[in-house]
Amino acid sequence: MATPIGNLEDITLRALRILGEVDQIACEDTRQTRKLLDRHGIARPLVSYHEHNEQARAQELLSELAAGKNIALVSDAGTPLIADPGYRLVAQARAQGIAVCPIPGASAVLTALSASGLATDAFVQRVADPRGKRDSHDQQER
């Protein structure tokens, strides 16, 4: 689920509805997500899911999903998985037959591009690995 990238009004009607309906919200930084929920009067359980606990926490989240719980995945800002954790969780959920429903919304790269005056018919997004290593799935772009 995409969340705002600076202005807390940049959230969709559907995102607000679903945030209020899910059993749990997996987020990068619970303090950041709590600001968004407080602004819109939503109170749901939060659990941290970020690059440092991604592998272990993904297994816990998959168990809860397999047990029938509904979990919203958000990042601190923008569209999860786009320069944020989540890819492994989504890939594993799909492999286990768990339904994955994207809730569209803000993304920093497209928002900037659309107002930049730069040509928009072709672009490349490449996310640097913060550890300075190239990941094997980085091959996809070439």
Place this chain on the structure above:
Amino acid sequence: MATPIGNLEDITLRALRILGEVDQIACEDTRQTRKLLDRHGIARPLVSYHEHNEQARAQELLSELAAGKNIALVSDAGTPLIADPGYRLVAQARAQGIAVCPIPGASAVLTALSASGLATDAFVQRVADPRGKRDSHDQQER
């Protein structure tokens, strides 16, 4: 301003507020945009701006912007300029010192990518020219 890509709930609080405040809404297909406005009880003047009238209409819109009017630019679905007209209007507005404010929201490519289970640390978007010609600004990607 980004608009929904299939579900009319996929619109942000800020987009709805601004659609109700602008002097005019420039859109690809007025019938398509009217559905969105009707659903949310918004009535503002619409003007068509699409790939077939893009150059002439851009000059009219720039004149109105220069005269102090506020115009929202939307496409039929998703983020304008991303696989949609608008790049020339935005580039010319910026060149004339007219403020351009992007309102973030849904984009089909990132929504699909985020739920696909595909690796998301690098991707390329390339938009085919519908007339089968390569545009000169397509060079940017290479």
